[in-house]
Amino acid sequence: MSGSVTLREGRPSPTFDYIVVGAGSAGCVVANRLSEDARTRVLLIEAGPKDRSINFRVPLLVVNLLKNPDVTWPLVTEPQRALNDRTQLWTRGRVLGGSSSINGNVYVRGDPWVFDSWAGMGAPGWGWDDMMPYFKKMETYVSGGDDAYRGRKGPIGAVKLDRFDELADGFVAASGEAGHRIVDDYNDGSYEGTAYLQYSTKRGFRSSTSWSYLRPVRNRRNLEVWTDTEVARVIVENGVAVGIECRRNGVTTRVDASAEIILSAGPVMSPKLLELSGFGNPDILAAQGVEVQRNMPGVGENLQDHPNTRLTFECAKPITINDVLQNPVVRVKQGLKFLMFGKGLLSICSATAHTVMYSRPDETSPDLKIQLQPFSGRDRYARRPQDGLDPHSGFTVGVMGLKPKSRGSVHIGSPDPYAYPKIDPAYLEHPDDARVLLQGIKAVRAVAAQPSMRPLIVKETRPGAATVTDEEIMAYIRETTQTTWHIVGSCRMGTDDDAVVAPDLRVHGVRNLRVVDSSVFPTIPSSNTNAPTIALAEKASDMILAERKAGASRRGDTTGRRPVGPGETMRIAS
Ligand SMILES: Cc1cc2nc3c(=O)[nH]c(=O)nc-3n(C[C@H](O)[C@H](O)[C@H](O)COP(=O)(O)OP(=O)(O)OC[C@H]3O[C@@H](n4cnc5c(N)ncnc54)[C@H](O)[C@@H]3O)c2cc1C
Structure with missing residues (x-):
């Protein structure tokens, strides 16, 4: 790959069982659930910083964050043909909690009809009834409702206004x-x-996934969280995802995972990482000098947002x-x-x-x-x-x-792994929209x-x-017309040739690599996307853990590397 990063020599590569890329709405959930078993070593990597400021706690103070490049990705779309050639600012969270740390807190699970429609698109198992246990598991709803549908003990606070x-x-x-x-x-x-509306808040304070899923388990010795660390690509050897390359403190290093790599970098960055790792449309990859691992024309396509x-x-x-x-x-x-x-x-x-x-x-x-x-x-x-x-x-x-019926795309436009991709949501290009x-x-x-x-x-x-x-x-x-920030679909799940992940969220054609974030939804689960993403991550975590228990996802001995043992000091490039 031209423009590829140089690995620093002479440093040991720490090994984990799971590496989760992106500590957003989905990534924090996955990191929490996978590290529940103290024997499982999990690394969660986030490009942005810690969410230390009061701005992340008091909902109205998000006014200080939306245009703050220290904690957001200030992404800009291509000029939109049906919007008088205007570009669009596509702010996303770049901080612990990801977009759940800067979003509007509006708490909507979505339309049962939409979830149920996915089975007919090659994504069975994600219908309304399938999701219900996870919608309940993720929340503590304090405004009444029916116990058959509402959770009372989950990490995310939910309240009706x-x-x-x-x-x-x-x-x-x-x-x-x-x-x-x-x-x-x-x-x-x-x-x-x-x-x-219902809000994802607890006693008035924002219930981000960082606050609800990470903070309560910050003392787990088997869970490491690296902030200010940007992943450049997934390392694939003989059809198996074995590790990632990332930039931490200005140094590029490699970290291995003995079980799985889980991309939770969101609907803009997860497809970008797949393309930089060799999974995508060969023409797009070749234009940036990326060696093709697998011809996957659907990567980065099917991009959707609510106009x-x-x-x-x-x-x-x-x-x-x-x-x-x-x-x-x-x-x-x-x-x-x-x-x-x-x-x-x-x-x-x-x-x-x-x-x-x-x-x-x-x-x-x-x-x-x-x-x-x-x-x-x-x-x-x-x-x-x-x-x-x-x-x-x-x-x-x-x-x-x-x-929306319009479909856009997001693709790499540079061999530089840290460059922003080219985003074309194609707003209003379908006349019905x-x-x-x-x-x-x-x-x-x-x-x-x-x-x-x-x-x-x-x-x-x-x-x-x-x-x-x-x-x-x-x-x-x-x-x-602007974004609603409800972006999904760029790593669509399904079983057809253009689908990127299977219904178990494994990337087609490569072992030990999944995508778990809002990019896998075939269509927008109607209305707001935070709660569906968290529920998806809860369900995906259950699937991964069940497979681990059954021994299905074991690959620990193929790298020849020994996992870092409890109590050992891990050396990280710095
Ligand atoms: C301003 C705004 C307002 C919104 N309002 C609402 C709302 O009111 N209600 C609602 O339900 N939804 C809302 N949404 C949408 C909702 O928040 C998102 O759909 C949801 O957070 C998506 O979760 P995700 O896990 O897919 O991605 P994200 O939460 O965006 O997480 C991706 C994470 O990966 C990190 N990352 C990306 N690339 C890399 C890399 N290379 N290396 C390491 N880390 C990386 C990012 O920094 C980020 O932390 C809003 C979104 C925004 C941006």
Whole structure:
């Protein structure tokens, strides 16, 4: 491979049973579960730093993180043809907890129909009923619900924003007035309708996977966590993944795994790592001088995200996050509410209520969601005055297409293993995707016109009353559509020639290599992707452990290396 890294000579390569690459929503779960048995040595490698700051704990303080390159990957897409050639910022977490440390905390398992549809796409075993034990295992839900569907003892805190504030109450009531059904717990399978959102928080604080899965087990001697360490590629010998190359403290080194390498680097970086390791479309690999291990044209394809546009409104009352960030009196009031009760506007950072619906009656499942966000600004990243937050009280109703038909790709564009890949999500290239957003904008206006919302609105500020015809609204959609950060699909599971991993998440055609993260979903599990990713990682961990128990994934003697024993000092390149 041209541009390949040089291994530092004369250093022993430490050996683990499992190496997990990426400490994000999925990776932290896998590292926790695989290291439950003290005899199993696990290394978790994260490119970013530790999540030490208070910004990772108090949900609203995410405003200080979203554009912070110290803890995010500031990825930028290719110009989007159907979005007037605009590029898109694709922020992802680059820190312990990954994107779960910087996300909006909105807690939605998804649409049972979508999970059940995967069996027909060659991915059996991941249906709604298959996932249910893991949805329960991962959570402690404190807002009632049915024990048949809700977990009470899991690591992730989950709470419903029931009757959260005047704005959310107005939105829920107005949605009812507009004809939508009101749902109590959309996570029990009754997905369609209007509901107060559930949040992945505990007593108001963010429940990232770092905080929920890693921190409680940080004293395990058999679990090592390397931060500020970026993996460059997987080392494959004779069709077996035996180790990884990584850069740590400026030095490139090799680490071996006697059982498996698990890629949990997320939907942008996992396909990149596969391509750098020789798995992908031979033309793309050859263009960057990467030696082909296996012809896999599906790697990096099938990339999907929910397209997202929005309407903003000037609010008639100082009850929004705009006020918290710009009005000292509101800030103190909300600060006290958070400190005393773990509630209020500091305990959230995105939406508070949503309505899941059909854009047209002949859809097989809901394909449209609108959601209330108690802040407003020029775009989705406008969370602080300096980023374009509106100076007045304001709120947003976001519109997202839940079942996008456009498919994009992510591929290496350089032989440099640390360069960002080329990302082309192909937003709105399928005409149905823009049509769904058009229906969404109309649905928001219908809700905003209801008696329960009208007293809260001074005026619609974006697109505004002058944007009326379908053509005008379509033009607005093309100028404003952004990411929902719900990126999946680039290492799709399945059994056809383009599938990247099998339903057991093993990479096709190579031993001891799996992908466990949101890249393996064949389609977006509808709505938000954090909870499905964590549940996927719980299920994958169970599968790996069961195989280990059965002796199926044993490969320890093929490298001839002895695992580092308990109590031995591990020497790491530094
Ligand atoms: C800003 C934002 C808001 C969101 N809001 C919500 C929400 O409200 N609700 C919801 O459900 N979902 C939300 N999501 C989506 C959700 O958080 C993600 O779908 C989910 O976190 C994906 O998990 P993952 O494990 O696949 O990837 P990630 O959590 O992104 O983890 C990947 C990890 O791998 C690391 N990594 C990558 N490459 C390497 C390498 N070469 N070497 C070492 N480490 C590497 C990364 O630094 C990262 O820590 C949001 C996402 C973002 C970015």
